[in-house]
Amino acid sequence: MMKKERFFISENKKALNQNSSSSMEVKRRTIRTLVGKLSSVSEQTRADALSELRLITKHDAESRPLIAEADAIPYLAETLFSDSHAAQDDAAATILNLSISCRDSLISTRGLLDALSHALSHHRSSTSAAAVQSSAAAVYSLLVVDEYRPIVGSKRDIIYSLVDIIKAPNSPPRSVKDALKALFGIALYPLNRGSMIELGAVPALFSLVLKDGRVGIVEDATAVVAQVAGCEESEEAFRKVSGTGVLVDLLDPATGSSLRTKENAVAALLNLGRCGGEKAVREIKEMGLGGDSGAVEGTREVAASGSAKGKAKAVALLTMIDVGNELRSGNENGNRILYGFSDSGFDSLVSRSSSN
DSSP states (O other): OOHHHHHHHHHHHHHHHHHHHHHHHHHHHHHHHHHHHTTOSOHHHHHHHHHHHHHHHHHOTTHHHHHHHTTOHHHHHHHTTOSOHHHHHHHHHHHHHHTTTOHHHHHTSTTHHHHHHHHHHTTTTTSOHHHHHHHHHHHHHHTTSGGGHHHHHTOHHHHHHHHHHHHOTTOOHHHHHHHHHHHHHHHTSGGGHHHHHHTTHHHHHHHHHHHOOOHHHHHHHHHHHHHHTSSTTHHHHHHHTTHHHHHHHHHSGGGOOOHHHHHHHHHHHHHHHHHHHHHHHHHHHHTTOSTTOHHHHHHHHHHHHSOHHHHHHHHHHHHHTTGGGGTTOBOTTSOBEETTEEOTTHHHHHHHGGGO
């Protein structure tokens, strides 16, 4: 490469860096101006600035940290207490957008979780449906970080409000789905599960499973059920709503459950048996998961066609309830079978089942 060419490339790189730096500085000044307007005495000025910040956080990922650095989050949190639905919508959506890349800034802002709790708790009255959905989605986004799960789970008002959303007969489907996702994230931390049960999550979840015909919602609800089942308090809570029987029924092909729902039912029963001991295992068998019932057939389907984790858990469940005595039966050719189906990966599934 000639010297002139190298010089030309070097100068172009410098120009690009200068332009990039200049562009970021323009963004920074623009954002500071907009954030400053959030404290204006003029309601229209505040509304216009908030609407602009919402669009920026949606379309420009680079600007999100700049908005957090400009101390916009306290203003956004305060706006969730507003009586204006438009202001609530913009504030909640902006917080949701920021949660994609500024989770640390959000969780460390004093009052942010309380503001989200307020928006969720007023879902039946003063909070708009869009703000409720964005707030629930923001909670779920924060829960992506393992360390934040006990922090969010300690906010009992948030759990209570999310449970109330899925209980309310008039909740929009989108609100229910966002609330279920947030509850799933909370349940990923084992010590949160007892609080969820105490605050009424189990009857609310099983009510959705029984009464809601939308496949996606039933799948999401059973996913939360599977997590909640993994604690000592689950056995009694499930018994009060005949939950074990419902889960067993979901495995029966006659109910028409999706494969994902069946996987969730398997995971829930497995967790229930592991946490509840012999008594829980006996109840699972008495409810119909034994012999050659439809529920066993459904569990076999998961073991044959489910995801890798689903297969392992189905094998573990069948083993736990003593249906597994045929798991290593050989056919005429010496191949291993599970109630009539061959699976080349079966041995590895059995060996992995205890660790999944």
